[in-house]
Amino acid sequence: MEPILYARNLNKRYGRVTALDNCDFDLMPGEILAVIGDNGAGKSSLIKALSGAIRPDSGDIFLEGQRVAFSSPIDARLAGVETVYQTLAMSPALSIADNMFMGRELRKPGFMGKVLRQLDRPAMERIARKKLSELGLMTIQNINQAVETLSGGQRQGVAVARAAAFGSKVIILDEPTAALGVKESRKVLDLIQDVRSRGIPIILISHNMPHVFEVANRIHVHRLGRRLCVIDPKDYTMSDAVAFMTGAKAAPGATSAAA
Amino acid sequence: MEPILYARNLNKRYGRVTALDNCDFDLMPGEILAVIGDNGAGKSSLIKALSGAIRPDSGDIFLEGQRVAFSSPIDARLAGVETVYQTLAMSPALSIADNMFMGRELRKPGFMGKVLRQLDRPAMERIARKKLSELGLMTIQNINQAVETLSGGQRQGVAVARAAAFGSKVIILDEPTAALGVKESRKVLDLIQDVRSRGIPIILISHNMPHVFEVANRIHVHRLGRRLCVIDPKDYTMSDAVAFMTGAKAAPGATSAAA
Amino acid sequence: QDAVSACLITKTDTNPFFVKMKEGAEAKAAELGVTLKSFAGKIDGDHETQVAAIETCIADGAKGILIAASDTSAIVQSVQKARDAGLLVIALDTPLNPIDAADATFATDNFLAGELIGKWAAGKLGAEAANAKIAMLDLAVSQPSVDVLRDQGFLTGFGIDVGDANKWGDESDPRIVGHDVTAGNEEGGRKAMENLLAKDPMINMVYTINEPSAAGAYEALKSIGRENDVTIVSVDGGCPGVANVKDGVIGATSQQYPLQMAALGVEAIKAWADNGAKPAPTEGKDFFDTGVKLVTDQPVEGVDSIDTAEGESLCWG
Amino acid sequence: MTNQTEADRGLLGQSEAVASFEHENTLLSRVQHALHSNPALVPLIVLVASVLVFGVLLGGKFFSSFALTLILQQVAIVGIVGTAQSLVILTAGIDLSVGAIMVLSSVIMGQFTFKLGLPPAVAIACGLVVGTFIGFINGWLIARIKLPPFIVTLGMWQIALATNFLYSGNETIRAQEIEVNAPLLQFFGQSFSVGGAVFTYGVIFFIGIVLILAYVLRHTAWGRHVYAVGDDPDAAALSGVNTKRILISVYALSGLICAFAGWVLIGRIGSVSPTSGQSANIESITAVVIGGISLFGGRGSILGMFFGALIVGVFSLGLRLLGADAQWTYLLIGALIIAAVAVDQWIRKVSA
Amino acid sequence: MTNQTEADRGLLGQSEAVASFEHENTLLSRVQHALHSNPALVPLIVLVASVLVFGVLLGGKFFSSFALTLILQQVAIVGIVGTAQSLVILTAGIDLSVGAIMVLSSVIMGQFTFKLGLPPAVAIACGLVVGTFIGFINGWLIARIKLPPFIVTLGMWQIALATNFLYSGNETIRAQEIEVNAPLLQFFGQSFSVGGAVFTYGVIFFIGIVLILAYVLRHTAWGRHVYAVGDDPDAAALSGVNTKRILISVYALSGLICAFAGWVLIGRIGSVSPTSGQSANIESITAVVIGGISLFGGRGSILGMFFGALIVGVFSLGLRLLGADAQWTYLLIGALIIAAVAVDQWIRKVSA
Numbered sequence A, B: 001m002e003p004i005l006y007a008r009n010l011n012k013r014y015g016r017v018t019a020l021d022n023c024d025f026d027l028m029p030g031e032i033l034a035v036i037g038d039n040g041a042g043k044s045s046l047i048k049a050l051s052g053a054i055r056p057d058s059g060d061i062f063l064e065g066q067r068v069a070f071s072s073p074i075d076a077r078l079a080g081v082e083t084v085y086q087t088l089a090m091s092p093a094l095s096i097a098d099n100m101f102m103g104r105e106l107r108k109p110g111f112m113g114k115v116l117r118q119l120d121r122p123a124m125e126r127i128a129r130k131k132l133s134e135l136g137l138m139t140i141q142n143i144n145q146a147v148e149t150l151s152g153g154q155r156q157g158v159a160v161a162r163a164a165a166f167g168s169k170v171i172i173l174d175e176p177t178a179a180l181g182v183k184e185s186r187k188v189l190d191l192i193q194d195v196r197s198r199g200i201p202i203i204l205i206s207h208n209m210p211h212v213f214e215v216a217n218r219i220h221v222h223r224l225g226r227r228l229c230v231i232d233p234k235d236y237t238m239s240d241a242v243a244f245m246t247g248a249k250a251a252p253g254a255t256s257a258a259a
Numbered sequence C: 001q002d003a004v005s006a007c008l009i010t011k012t013d014t015n016p017f018f019v020k021m022k023e024g025a026e027a028k029a030a031e032l033g034v035t036l037k038s039f040a041g042k043i044d045g046d047h048e049t050q051v052a053a054i055e056t057c058i059a060d061g062a063k064g065i066l067i068a069a070s071d072t073s074a075i076v077q078s079v080q081k082a083r084d085a086g087l088l089v090i091a092l093d094t095p096l097n098p099i100d101a102a103d104a105t106f107a108t109d110n111f112l113a114g115e116l117i118g119k120w121a122a123g124k125l126g127a128e129a130a131n132a133k134i135a136m137l138d139l140a141v142s143q144p145s146v147d148v149l150r151d152q153g154f155l156t157g158f159g160i161d162v163g164d165a166n167k168w169g170d171e172s173d174p175r176i177v178g179h180d181v182t183a184g185n186e187e188g189g190r191k192a193m194e195n196l197l198a199k200d201p202m203i204n205m206v207y208t209i210n211e212p213s214a215a216g217a218y219e220a221l222k223s224i225g226r227e228n229d230v231t232i233v234s235v236d237g238g239c240p241g242v243a244n245v246k247d248g249v250i251g252a253t254s255q256q257y258p259l260q261m262a263a264l265g266v267e268a269i270k271a272w273a274d275n276g277a278k279p280a281p282t283e284g285k286d287f288f289d290t291g292v293k294l295v296t297d298q299p300v301e302g303v304d305s306i307d308t309a310e311g312e313s314l315c316w317g
Numbered sequence D, E: 001m002t003n004q005t006e007a008d009r010g011l012l013g014q015s016e017a018v019a020s021f022e023h024e025n026t027l028l029s030r031v032q033h034a035l036h037s038n039p040a041l042v043p044l045i046v047l048v049a050s051v052l053v054f055g056v057l058l059g060g061k062f063f064s065s066f067a068l069t070l071i072l073q074q075v076a077i078v079g080i081v082g083t084a085q086s087l088v089i090l091t092a093g094i095d096l097s098v099g100a101i102m103v104l105s106s107v108i109m110g111q112f113t114f115k116l117g118l119p120p121a122v123a124i125a126c127g128l129v130v131g132t133f134i135g136f137i138n139g140w141l142i143a144r145i146k147l148p149p150f151i152v153t154l155g156m157w158q159i160a161l162a163t164n165f166l167y168s169g170n171e172t173i174r175a176q177e178i179e180v181n182a183p184l185l186q187f188f189g190q191s192f193s194v195g196g197a198v199f200t201y202g203v204i205f206f207i208g209i210v211l212i213l214a215y216v217l218r219h220t221a222w223g224r225h226v227y228a229v230g231d232d233p234d235a236a237a238l239s240g241v242n243t244k245r246i247l248i249s250v251y252a253l254s255g256l257i258c259a260f261a262g263w264v265l266i267g268r269i270g271s272v273s274p275t276s277g278q279s280a281n282i283e284s285i286t287a288v289v290i291g292g293i294s295l296f297g298g299r300g301s302i303l304g305m306f307f308g309a310l311i312v313g314v315f316s317l318g319l320r321l322l323g324a325d326a327q328w329t330y331l332l333i334g335a336l337i338i339a340a341v342a343v344d345q346w347i348r349k350v351s352a
């Protein structure tokens, strides 16, 4: 089977800091691929490169066999790749509904929408509320609250709900449950499996090994800016995975195990 | 035994949103007190009130038996209460060392320091590097990197290292391991126990139940803006705690179990 | 009977010229029992503030307006509104375009003021005038009318072809080292002088739009030790300016009489309110010429002038 | 099954109720809520208060429909430019070239009619196109080359103003001439009166553009994107806003509005005068800031700017009618600007 | 033992090595690194390049020590005010009142000497105190009452300027009088020459204050706090910076520096003139922005401002010497300011 999204030899440097070091990447159709690695290993840089948020210094990315060079996250979105960034990417002063529909607002039907281009606020608010309830984010008291007034976890929930609602080919989640409570995390895990069952592959970056081992089909272990190995969670224990990731054990079939 | 830090009837409203609803709080000397609760339950609001970052609308706070009314986090710091906020509170454009020593910079000895008030950069950099290594944040390649160029987890590590290095009476950690990797989280847990063994009590907000049950002496369960109950982790299972927190089970001895 | 009320609208109220004009008007108004309100633009050329001021005067029920217009053509429509509302409008210092848009004009002939210093400068240099190196320190790039009139008057008096008389800067005479703008103050005068000196350090004649810029130009010359080789001419005749002529900072200046303009204006409005009489222009001119005199201690053959002692007795600020 | 799910078992049977608290529904709390949801209310309160104060001090002279509509006429130009400035400032930018674009456009409308002999309608169209084009250049430099708005529009200010002086030869086109040959240029100066209150078409245009932009900003996707770009440009770009297109369109629209202001200016002063509008930039920014729009972008409303412009207008006319002389007026306006914003801040605080 | 520790067991025997990658140590990469760590290098490059271009075009006329030191003299005042402006802008503020404070202070120095008959040294001290006090009021309103800096300093600008005109009665004190009776007022106008290059004490003061502030900003706690406040005021407050005290001290210091600029101004123009300094605010902001300091605060260096001021000075003089007339110079400076910042941006990009 061909990977739906893959990358070869990605490099990205920031001044003297190397974030991606000849990194390869493969995502298979319909799978949940977890990406794990130490803080600063380059996981976020990798998915930013995949989703058009940064341009790698060199290297190639292929989506459905076609070479792509997203020049912005909009391009990636139009191609069906939806991302929740670690920084969440929300406009603090705007409302939850505004943020969820940013860049794909719904317009009123008929004259008001077509000619006067009026937004269909009631519809957007309704959908936003529904998506949030599905995630169990019921402590949100007011859907028109500015995002900056939400708690850390509420904010993350809004971002995840947005991606899940709109992704069509690939959904990328960079630590989607980091700030979430037990209940909310569970809902996100359920949601991830739900999305996969609709046939959409997911890239999940997480530091939570139990979560990773619960949902992932394959695990991409990232170390010092590159892919160290890819393992099957059924063949290894969490302890093994952590050992590879931190360099405590040599990785299976790693071409060049870094220091 | 008297609590070292306690609060009674704290209230805080933001417009139509109630964040703290007659909330009580007690921290005993030398203990690790975990605070758990749903997203948006008001945990961060609580510790912000305790550390002077927000002023409660009403209610009283007592430190070592004295009523205190911190008007800013500086006051709290001077009183020995050190806090890692969920938003981390770092100056993005400044370096790691600058951030760690913000507000308590070291000056050079002698004329340069006393008269010309010159900072002792080498010393600050040395200490910063040491504190970070203790936390295992060794992927930081350059101690003079601006904080905005750090990965999410690296940033959190810097904030935790800062609090641990300077707290003298109470250390408050609002989700200190949310963005941390397995290795880094372990180091933070070790650090927390290490600090407690120095006799300094710690308030730990976390959504990670295994972490909470591993280190906490008592668990404050927060729900809908108030303290629902306080449990001993030896008497209850994680599943019980989550059940109380989410309202699935009635809390033990809860005065008024909210909806 | 209600007290007669009048308005004075000047281009700015930061230029001492207009400050003195205002003081003259206030003194006369107090003497005649007229209530005077004064208005001014924020900067020279601030036309909208003057329009708003005229509207305010109409709303306020004033009997007449004295105005030194920033834009002499553009203001005409607002002036017409005021006249239609029954106010007497008198242009001070700067004639409107067309001049009869106002009921009367009390002004200096600015072209003449320039021409006088131009003739004097030519006379002062004598035969050397043919090889003069002249710096022209003007007011602003927007070239308001006083700026153009004095500049072109000077050149005409000096004997230089001015090209289009409606703007400065289009002359081709090689004796002109360059034009620069000063904003009419010392700082601008010094910088403009420095710029032109960098272009040609051998400048020996400096025209300046007014006396503050002349003082600034002098500082620039002094800093390179050329203050005694260069002659500065200017316009205004304010007391510091005349003192500068006396001290040899300025060679000659054309003196104008703003207090007189203002006093005459207030009298005219009072007369208009009392008996509907309009003032008459000077014989043979379409405005009332309040006169201009050349002040210098080095008189030149063929150019009428007064000395600084007399200039001091007539000066305004 | 991993241990994580041990904790998760506690979720069975959890309550699905949405959080709710009792709300006191007092008058005060309703006022507070209104102030929070309509940021423009605060400048409106300051405006009404200042009208009342001057009304008491000046009586009928100020409370005449003549004086009150005069204020509208006097602020119309700064206000129209202020709408353009508001758009730009909402994107966390600043446009110092607004006044220069306005006056250059008006000069083009005039000179194309009188020097080139074009029909006035065509000349006006040319003026509007030039204004839009300058705005577009501003936007392009800011969005594509990523230059700071302050510098780009500072440079453009000087360029447009110098072009204006060079092209017009500093010549004013007189009102009489325009009236006879090209009355269309003075269109916005025409007025009608409703019971003693005189409204010029320029004033109507001002009110109209405020209402239209208020609608667009609030109720269209473009409007929300303008806020998003000003709020956090990185977040906006990551969440799918074409920030470059938004920025370019905002500056181009700002140029177009300023060109319209140039046309309105001809109506107001009758003539075409190349020296007008020199302080339009600082005055429009003042109106914007008094109106409660944040200079850091993303917060505030154009209605607030409307009231902000009127506040300055009320102060200026009121003080002038009180007979304060010009420097005292400036001094007092300086103090009052600070006071107006302090009151605004205070209302927000007690209502927080 | 919880399951969490199952994963943690993998940590045993982990490598403790710090991340390291091979670094090419080419000339290019070293240049890039230098550009990154010294933000002021970029405006320096633009400055050197423009000096070279004008030098080639103009030859000895421009490369004379006369012309080159003239530029320093011409930018000294804007540059001194620019250091004050830099401090304020680093805190994400803006100070529109700098020019007004400068001229009011100089008027006080002059009038206190000549009208009140105080000894010049005392009059100068009074001027410095007044400047500092106005700055303090600005800072107090901004830090305590939380008013926007733009509005506070806009209001203060008008207040200080009007006070200046009202108090001085618009009267100039002539250079000749000062020279005879109070030469101390002209202290900064005195000059000495080093091999044909003429330096006034004003220029020395300018260079001195730049160096002192560069040191203070980089090497003292106060300096780091200024950056922190501008970078993210909430974060700064949470992490223990007394943001209010920093803001008040910055504005007060800005006032003091502007008062010194007023003293230097007397040296430069010889006389005390209340009409000076009207464009000092916009010019100082220009120097700051061209020098690479962000208007959003927290980023940039005062050395950059120094080069930024010189860039404008080089362009103005260079263009005049090339024979551009006044109006064209005005236009070209507009274009060149944009170009200078574009080049700056481009260097940063290729070096990123």
Ligand SMILES: Nc1ncnc2c1ncn2[C@@H]1O[C@H](COP(=O)(O)OP(=O)(O)OP(=O)(O)O)[C@@H](O)[C@H]1O
Pocket (backbone or CB within 6 Å): A014, A015, A017, A018, A019, A037, A038, A039, A040, A041, A042, A043, A044, A045, A046, A086, B139, B140, B141, B148, B149, B150, B151, B152, B153, B154, B179, B181
């Ligand atoms: N804009 C930037 N400028 C400079 N360095 C950067 C920048 N962004 C990332 N880096 C560096 O690149 C490296 C990889 O960062 P990245 O954010 O990809 O790590 P990560 O694996 O996502 O870490 P975490 O788990 O903590 O989120 C880090 O050392 C970081 O400091």
Ligand SMILES: Nc1ncnc2c1ncn2[C@@H]1O[C@H](COP(=O)(O)OP(=O)(O)OP(=O)(O)O)[C@@H](O)[C@H]1O
Pocket (backbone or CB within 6 Å): A139, A140, A141, A148, A149, A150, A151, A152, A153, A154, A179, A181, B014, B015, B017, B018, B019, B037, B038, B039, B040, B041, B042, B043, B044, B045, B046, B086
């Ligand atoms: N500045 C603010 N303005 C308005 N509402 C706020 C503000 N800060 C917090 N809130 C609201 O107060 C409630 C409690 O927020 P808080 O941040 O204390 O929750 P939390 O328990 O820390 O949640 P999390 O686990 O997600 O961090 C939330 O509903 C939030 O939306």
Ligand SMILES: O[C@@H]1[C@H](O)[C@H](O)CO[C@H]1O
Pocket (backbone or CB within 6 Å): C011, C015, C017, C093, C094, C146, C184, C209, C210, C235, C236
């Ligand atoms: O005539 C006046 C004064 O001379 C002044 O110096 C400049 O403005 C002019 O209108």
Ligand SMILES: [Mg+2]
Pocket (backbone or CB within 6 Å): A043, A044, A045, A086, A174, B151, B152, B153
């Ligand atoms: Mg990351």
Ligand SMILES: [Mg+2]
Pocket (backbone or CB within 6 Å): A151, A152, A153, B043, B044, B045, B086, B174
């Ligand atoms: Mg929280």
